[in-house]
Amino acid sequence: MRLTRKLALAATAAAVLTLGAVIPAAGATSVDDDSDVPSFQEFAASTYRDIDGSYIVNGDEVLSDRGELREFYDLLIGPETPTDGLIVNTVGGIDDKWSASQVSNLTYCVSTKFGTRHADVVSAMASGAALWESASPKINFVYVGSADGNCTTRNKSVLFSVEPVQTSQYIARAFFPSTADRQQNVLIDDSIWSSGSWTPTNILGHELGHVLGFRHEHTRPESGTCFEDTNWRPLTPYDSSSIMHYPQCNGTSDDLSMTSADRTGVVSLYGG
Numbered sequence: 001m002r003l004t005r006k007l008a009l010a011a012t013a014a015a016v017l018t019l020g021a022v023i024p025a026a027g028a029t030s031v032d033d034d035s036d037v038p039s040f041q042e043f044a045a046s047t048y049r050d051i052d053g054s055y056i057v058n059g060d061e062v063l064s065d066r067g068e069l070r071e072f073y074d075l076l077i078g079p080e081t082p083t084d085g086l087i088v089n090t091v092g093g094i095d096d097k098w099s100a101s102q103v104s105n106l107t108y109c110v111s112t113k114f115g116t117r118h119a120d121v122v123s124a125m126a127s128g129a130a131l132w133e134s135a136s137p138k139i140n141f142v143y144v145g146s147a148d149g150n151c152t153t154r155n156k157s158v159l160f161s162v163e164p165v166q167t168s169q170y171i172a173r174a175f176f177p178s179t180a181d182r183q184q185n186v187l188i189d190d191s192i193w194s195s196g197s198w199t200p201t202n203i204l205g206h207e208l209g210h211v212l213g214f215r216h217e218h219t220r221p222e223s224g225t226c227f228e229d230t231n232w233r234p235l236t237p238y239d240s241s242s243i244m245h246y247p248q249c250n251g252t253s254d255d256l257s258m259t260s261a262d263r264t265g266v267v268s269l270y271g272g
Contacts, residue, residue, distance in 0.1 A: 043073050048169050052153075054183045058216060058228045059246070060173040060207065064180040072229060086244060086265025087215045087232045089176050095233060095269065096178045097213045103270055104140045106211070107158040108186075109147035114164050118148075120200070121188065125162060128204030131243070132212060135263035138270045139212065153185050160184040160211070171195060174207035186211070202243065202256035209244050212266065217242040218249035225249050235265040 038046070047069065048056045055063040063069050089096035098106070114121050122143065129141035144158050151161045160175070165187040172188045186207055192200050219228040222238040226249035239245065239261040241253040253259075 044069055050167075050169075050173070050187070051165060052183060056169060056173060058219075060170050061210065061216075061228075062173060062175045062179055062183050064183050072231075086209075086235050086239070086242060086262050086269075087217060087220065088213050088235055088269055089178070089215050090231050090233050091178045095213065096176050097269055098177050100138065100271075102159075103138055103212070105142055106140065106160075107142045107144050108160050108162055109144050109151035109155065109158045110162045111151035111164060112148050113151075114188075117164075117190075117193070120193075121162060124192075124200035124204050125186075125208075127201040128206075128208050131201070131205040131258045132208060132266060135258070135266045136270045136272050138272070139266070141208070153182050160186065162186045162188065165189055171198075172203055172207050174210040176210060177213050197255040199255065202258075205258060206243050206256050209262075213269070214244050214265070216249075217245035218251065223250050235268045236261045 044055075044066065050056050050062070054065075055069045057063060057069075057072060063072055097103070108125070110118060110122050110125060112118055122145075125141075126143065132139050133141065147155050147158050151158075151163060153161055155161065161184075163185055167187075167189050170189065171191050172186060174186045175184050186204070188204075192203055195203065215232045216226070216228060217223070217239055218226040219232065220234075220238050221227075223240070223245070226246060239259055240251050241257075241259050241261075242251075243253075243256050243258045243262050245251040245253070247254050247256070
């Protein structure tokens with residue numbers, strides 16, 4: 001089954017990943033009553049806008065502008081999600097993934113604005129990337145330390161930047177391969193260092209899963225909650241312990257660790 005459209009829209013706009021808890025929209029119910037579905041204008045007004053003007057949906061996913069938000073809204077109120085069995089984002093029905101040449105050279109920098117935490121972020125990024133690299137030899141995240149002093153999305157010597165942010169809206173957020181260049185960054189709040197059983201390695205591993213094109217596993221109907229949209233294709237059977245599954249969305253892992261099904265999924269998409 002899936003959430004009702006009213007609840008799906010409300011949860012998508014208001015739910016945020018913050019220190020291990022999804023905060024649901026106030027007053028959300030499970031009554032299948034489309035008469036209470038918010039208009040696009042209401043949905044847009046309730047959706048968090050980040051420091052770069054992008055819209056943040058599903059806790060930590062980026063939409064570049066209002067046009068993309070409209071497409072996202074239309075998908076949410078459209079047909080029901082598929083019911084058959086890691087899942088990849090799709091754009092116009094096509095897998096949202098990197099080319100073979102690009103996925104072997106995913107270059108990034110880590111901003112020196114992290115200050116005394118800079119080395120910690122470099123280490124956590126490396127170990128988070130290694131989770132995916134160990135699953136598929138086709139994937140290679142490349143740290144370019146020489147770009148750290150000018151580590152923004154405007155630095156064309158790297159594919160993406162890793163930058164600090166101060167927000168209560170999320171612990172970290174990333175992007176998909178199809179995301180506009182100006183939003184191709186990983187933003188990290190200081191709360192990443194105090195997230196309990198969610199280690200910085202696994203949190204950034206989750207975010208780098210988005211960078212590779214993977215969606216939240218809990219949007220599948222089997223989860224029974226936290227529905228997001230239908231813009232995805234299944235790569236493996238449903239995995240409630242996936243690194244891409246929020247534990248608080250009926251997940252069965254409490255630490256965002258990677259599973260064998262995750263490894264199978266990434267090989268299915270990128271090769272092994």
